[in-house]
Structure formats: C-alpha cells, structure tokens
Amino acid sequence: MAKAVRASLGEMWITCQFCKGDLFxxxxxxxxxTGGELFNFAWADETATGLICLRCGFVHLFANPQIQLHRAKD
Incomplete structure (x- = not known):
C-alpha cells in the first residue's frame, strides 16, 4: 500500500470534503x-494530483501545481 500523506496548499491544510479526514x-x-484522445496526443494533456482519502475513499483532484505533500508519521 502507498504511504499515507497529508497535503497543504500554501498555509492551508487539506481535509476530505466528505469525512474531514486528513490522511490521503x-x-x-x-x-x-477529447481532441487529445482523438489524435493520439493524450500524453500531452494536463495532469492533476489525485488525493484519495484513506478513511472514506473520496477522490479529490488538484490541478494547482503548488500543492505540497507531506509524508504522514507512522
């Protein structure tokens, strides 16, 4: 299983929108x-950071490249 992380954007810590958990x-x-898929340029499409809540499984997507991930302590 992937390591648990906490995430922040600037000074704000990110919590799950659904259950308020903070481990992802x-x-x-x-x-x-559609255009990228149609012309086989999907590799050039934008990427986002997906954070999957470890408590409830809700998926959050962030296109902001300034998101910071912090390894959670075991």
Missing amino acids: RERGVKLNS
Whole structure:
C-alpha cells in the first residue's frame, strides 16, 4: 500500500470534503481531452494530483501545481 500523506496548499491544510479526514494516498491523474484522445496526443494533456482519502475513499483532484505533500508519521 502507498504511504499515507497529508497535503497543504500554501498555509492551508487539506481535509476530505466528505469525512474531514486528513490522511490521503496520492496518485497522478491525466485530465484527458477529447481532441487529445482523438489524435493520439493524450500524453500531452494536463495532469492533476489525485488525493484519495484513506478513511472514506473520496477522490479529490488538484490541478494547482503548488500543492505540497507531506509524508504522514507512522
């Protein structure tokens, strides 16, 4: 299983919108466009940071590259 992380954006700590948990699993997510898929340029589409809440499984997507991930203590 991937290491648990906490996340922040500037001075704000991110919590789950659904359950208010603060531990996540991080995953890169491609934001595919129709044109990119149609012409086989999906590799050039924008990426986002996906944070999956470890408590409830809700998936949060952040396209802001300034998001910071912090390894949670075991």
